[in-house]
Amino acid sequence: MQAVTAAFILAVTPGALVAQWPVYPTPGVPRTSDGQPDLNGPTPRTADGKPNFSGIWRFVDSPDARDGPQLPRGVGTAGIGARVRGLNQFFDIGSTLPDGLPFQPWAAELRKTRAADNNKDNPDAHCLPLGLMQLHTHPEPRKIIQTPDVVLILYEANGGIRQIYTDGRPLPPHGAQPWWYGYSTGRWDGDTLAVETTGFREDVWLDVEGSPLTEAAKMTERFRRPNFGNMEIEVTVDDPKAYTKPWTVKISHRLMLDTELIEFVCQENEKDVVHMK
Numbered sequence: 001m002q003a004v005t006a007a008f009i010l011a012v013t014p015g016a017l018v019a020q021w022p023v024y025p026t027p028g029v030p031r032t033s034d035g036q037p038d039l040n041g042p043t044p045r046t047a048d049g050k051p052n053f054s055g056i057w058r059f060v061d062s063p064d065a066r067d068g069p070q071l072p073r074g075v076g077t078a079g080i081g082a083r084v085r086g087l088n089q090f091f092d093i094g095s096t097l098p099d100g101l102p103f104q105p106w107a108a109e110l111r112k113t114r115a116a117d118n119n120k121d122n123p124d125a126h127c128l129p130l131g132l133m134q135l136h137t138h139p140e141p142r143k144i145i146q147t148p149d150v151v152l153i154l155y156e157a158n159g160g161i162r163q164i165y166t167d168g169r170p171l172p173p174h175g176a177q178p179w180w181y182g183y184s185t186g187r188w189d190g191d192t193l194a195v196e197t198t199g200f201r202e203d204v205w206l207d208v209e210g211s212p213l214t215e216a217a218k219m220t221e222r223f224r225r226p227n228f229g230n231m232e233i234e235v236t237v238d239d240p241k242a243y244t245k246p247w248t249v250k251i252s253h254r255l256m257l258d259t260e261l262i263e264f265v266c267q268e269n270e271k272d273v274v275h276m277k
Contacts, residue, residue: 024258056255056260057253057254058141111209114209130155131180132181142154143156149166150164150166162181172198189222195222222234232253233250234248
């Protein structure tokens with residue numbers, strides 16, 4: 001955790017000191033009678049009537065997202081200090097399940113070993129792509145751009161890019177070149193975007209504590225936008241190589257208004273990794 005914290009602080013601090021996009025109003029925001037953003041307003045929809053997930057979102061348990069449902073103008077443009085102070089409260093998936101995660105014995109031992117090493121090998125601490133679950137719960141925001149054929153997610157964390165294809169293509173067959181984020185396809189189930197992802201690398205970290213994911217895994221995500229300002233994601237991980245049974249967690253995100261992502265270039269002037277122990 002100390003290693004991850006140090007790398008994260010080095011990466012985000014310079015961005016807080018330089019000019020960013022000035023505050024620019026988010027269009028189409030519903031308002032209450034007193035003119036405040038109404039995050040409980042109606043869900044935006046595309047021309048074909050599907051929920052529109054486009055926008056900038058943050059994990060609701062981020063340190064700067066715990067003050068209630070209403071967001072002040074410009075939130076996110078100066079919230080880096082709050083995120084750094086709250087790094088030790090990163091999401092531990094197992095803590096949300098009654099009996100923890102159903103690890104296979106080798107996976108439980110690996111997670112224990114990683115924790116004993118202060119999680120110094122977490123990809124986040126080495127400017128490498130994060131696992132999808134760690135990205136879902138990362139305190140830095142993500143921007144969703146939705147089109148009819150693909151949903152693009154831009155993660156501020158380590159400048160990650162993910163594509164979810166909704167044009168009807170199948171997932172690649174088993175044996176495709178493994179990717180950090182895997183291969184994702186989505187389909188509509190009513191107002192829910194159901195996403196299946198396979199083709200992961202063997203060394204993916206699902207969370208900051210090092211819960212593993214292997215090439216045998218299939219991840220299913222169900223995205224819902226129940227109103228204007230909130231997004232819910234139900235994630236099911238089915239990885240028989242690392243876990244004794246599939247398991248499911250639910251994650252919530254909140255819309256950020258009048259802001260943009262910052263540029264995150266983790267490797268520039270990076271001098272921390274050589275000091276990790």
